[in-house]
Amino acid sequence: MSVIDAMPDVAIQLRAAQDAFIRRWGEMGQTWGINRTMAEIHALLYITGEPLCADAVIDRLNISRGNTSMSLRGLCEYGIVRRIHRRGERREFFETHSDVWEMFSLIAAERKRREMDPVLEAIQQCQRMLDAKALGKSAAGRSDVRLTRERLAGMEEFMSVTNRVCQQFIDNARAGGSRLARLLLKAL
Amino acid sequence: MSVIDAMPDVAIQLRAAQDAFIRRWGEMGQTWGINRTMAEIHALLYITGEPLCADAVIDRLNISRGNTSMSLRGLCEYGIVRRIHRRGERREFFETHSDVWEMFSLIAAERKRREMDPVLEAIQQCQRMLDAKALGKSAAGRSDVRLTRERLAGMEEFMSVTNRVCQQFIDNARAGGSRLARLLLKAL
DNA sequence: CTATACTTTCAGTAATATCTGAAAGAACAG
DNA sequence: CTGTTCTTTCAGATATTACTGAAAGTATAG
Secondary structure, three states: OOOOHHHHHHHHHHHHHHHHHHHHHHHHHHHOOOOOOHHHHHHHHHHOOOOOEEEHHHHHOOOOHHHHHHHHHHHHHHHHHEEOOOOOOOOOEEEEOOOOHHHHHHHHHHHHHHHHHHHHHHHHHHHHOOOHHOOHHHHOHHHHHHHHHHHHHHHHHHHHHHHHHHHHHHHHHHHHOOOOOOHHHHHH | OOOOOOOOHHHHHHHOOOOOOOOHHHHHHHOOOOOOHHHHHHHHHHHHOOOHHHHHHHHOOOOHHHHHHHHHHHHHOOOOOEEOOOOOOOOOOOOOOOOHHHHHHHHHHHHHHHHHHHHHHHHHHHHHHHOOOHHOHHHHOHHHHHHHHHHHHHHHHHHHHHHHHHHHHHHHHHHHHHHHHHHHHHHH
């Protein structure tokens, strides 16, 4: 007899809805550079709302112990999942933030730090490689140099504005829940 | 004798700066779900600023003809690169938009359509699976159902606000160049 | 100390994504 | 039509990433 046979109808329906969410979230994760399993574990923790132990995750998602352990560790390192120790329990439990805004602000902060900041830095480095000091006067007239300078300038502007917008999002989300939702809708 | 030996110093320095940009852009692409080659080709077209033919790309990035052809096609389908036919030339040339804002708005529009809209739709579908009509009265008291409903509602709010913000970005960027930069900086 | 309950690690394997190069196709000139 | 030049396609090779399961590790209870 499977687990499902023992459940009342409402529980089956609940599980179906949760599974649909989990599957979608997993798919989306892939196209955003998070692997499917990690995204699914995260979705499971988010959607059930209560702390789960490793075995619950293993059973529900049909993945190996090793994979579960590594993925949970990754999620914890990212800061969007936390470990919970319960008195008198040997097992550890895991849960996500309940506030989505806070959760995404953690993700945004991490990606900004790891990916956006270094790119901006690299672009500015490229600009320095082509400034007057580095190239001398002979370069000024060259159309290829002029073109590349223009392109770098355009990208630099975009990335630095984006970075600042991102920082605003991060700061506001941390400050408090869905206050940012109202702010964003009003602003744009 | 290599290509580089024949170039004046300025050209060597220009090439070095361009290469640095291309490498970074390729790395960034990977973490955002675009493969390295595609991102590098795009970076090359962007940074040189003038239309290039397939052979120029092949020589500069050391990739195969096949890969170049497929990647260029992908970039064209995405809408961020366009083909150019020159009279009297049998070869085709390729170029990117010069306006970064417009470029990213195309990317944003495509990803919103392909990834964000379906997720929002899926979440709303999950909510319908758990509403009063679907579950009946017996479900109202269950704390697991209540929890999942709350979580779905939180996610739904986040995704729908994000979607609207995204749409605003897309509309404004299309309307005109870096006007959006000023708008964004003032708004937040 | 040993037994028990649980977690982590990691070598090996499986699955996916990416790339190449050669062959076929298309467009044009003469 | 033929020859030339360039493009596309795709089967197979390669590289990358993800996953498993068993062994080693850790913590607690007794």
